Amino acid sequence: xxxxxxxxxxxxxLQPVTPEAIRxxxxxxxxxxxxxxxxxxxxxxxxxxxxxxxxxxPAGAPIILISQxxxxxxxxxxxxxxxxMLGQPGKGDPLAHPRIMVQAEAEKLDGEERKLARSRFIARxxxxxxxADFGDFAxxxxxxxGAALNGGFAKAFEMxxxxxxxxxxxxxxxxxxxxxxxxxEDHLDAIKLYAxxxxxxxxxxxxxxxxxxxxxxxxxxxxxxxVWFEPPLSTGADLRVRLVEMAKAARA
Numbered sequence: 001x002x003x004x005x006x007x008x009x010x011x012x013x014l015q016p017v018t019p020e021a022i023r024x025x026x027x028x029x030x031x032x033x034x035x036x037x038x039x040x041x042x043x044x045x046x047x048x049x050x051x052x053x054x055x056x057x058p059a060g061a062p063i064i065l066i067s068q069x070x071x072x073x074x075x076x077x078x079x080x081x082x083x084x085m086l087g088q089p090g091k092g093d094p095l096a097h098p099r100i101m102v103q104a105e106a107e108k109l110d111g112e113e114r115k116l117a118r119s120r121f122i123a124r125x126x127x128x129x130x131x132a133d134f135g136d137f138a139x140x141x142x143x144x145x146g147a148a149l150n151g152g153f154a155k156a157f158e159m160x161x162x163x164x165x166x167x168x169x170x171x172x173x174x175x176x177x178x179x180x181x182x183x184x185e186d187h188l189d190a191i192k193l194y195a196x197x198x199x200x201x202x203x204x205x206x207x208x209x210x211x212x213x214x215x216x217x218x219x220x221x222x223x224x225x226x227v228w229f230e231p232p233l234s235t236g237a238d239l240r241v242r243l244v245e246m247a248k249a250a251r252a
Contacts, residue, residue, distance in 0.1 A: 014158050021157045023228075025149045025164055028086045028100045029060055030217055031224040033124075036085040037064065037142075039075035048075070053128065054086075055121040058173055058212045059165045062102065062142040063109075063117050065128055069136060076140060080106040084142055087150075100149045102164070104142035114139050119177050123209040124219065166214045172236030176211050179239060183208045190243065193250035194218060199225040211239065 015021070038049045050072050052064045062084055066073050076082060087099025109117050117139040122129045131137060144164045149157040183191060184207050195206040195218045204220035211217075215228040229242060 013154075013156050015154075015156060017157050017159060017163060021149060021151060021155075022159070022163050024098060024151055025100050025147060025157075025159055026060060026166075026214070027226050028098060028149075029062065029102070029164060030056055030215075030226050032086040032088070033222065033224060035062070037072055038083045038085070039072045040079050040081065041071070042075055042078035048072070052084075053121075053125050055117070055124040055210070056217075057117065057120065057141055058168045058176075060212070060214075061144055061165065062104070063121055064140050064142065065121055065125075065132060065137055066140065067134075067136050068138070073138070076106045076108075082106050082142060096152060098149075098151045100147050102142070102147045103145045105145060106140045106142050109139045109141055113141075116173060117141065120210050123180065124217065124224070166212060166232070169213055169233075169235050172211065172213060172233070172239065175236050175239070179211060180208050183243070187243075187247075190247040190250075191218060193247055194227045195220070195225050197250040198246065199227050201225045 034051055034053050036049050037052045038047055041048050055063045057063055082104055084102045089097050144161045147159040149159055191206050191208050195201040206218050206220045209217045209219045213233045218225045
């Protein structure tokens, strides 16, 4: 006896990508201090994973600093395809906490790109200054190709590179290091307001780490907080006025 019943269509568990999902994905990419990097073993082709420290370039692409002695260095030189898992488990079910798996293509940075990557990486990971200039270390950018975001139960999203990255401006890139130094030397009171009032972070010794057109990353010891510009800056020339406005709003 045969059945005329047609097979049930496969349920699509993916949700439409929303601005809130994009913000969550970008926040994970901008604030995680480390992630699990997965590469392909050049000898066997098998996947292998390792923990790496992180920063981001101005567009939001992850930056890593690794030694030629590490197995994932040789793997990326052989095959630049990789993925990066971000998101820390908290209390309770570890699968109930947000995480994102970024599919990427790695590229080793040289020249001015290496200089910018070094500046941003050390701003986020100060202890890396001890070995960043060793001859066997190199900075790599993991250029996102797409991502799978799991924002919690029934919150699965498939994201494009365009969802994950933001616009850049050479003016801001040129002034970033000086602006960060100036804020940390002369305006720690404003930075504290950004972190504790706007980002609802706990009281701590907050410093400015990096800037981009969409926001700024603040650090205090092992803590990282993201403060978003609403709306994003158009150019680096807008930065000073925006920072003053945000400090006034936080004080109010």
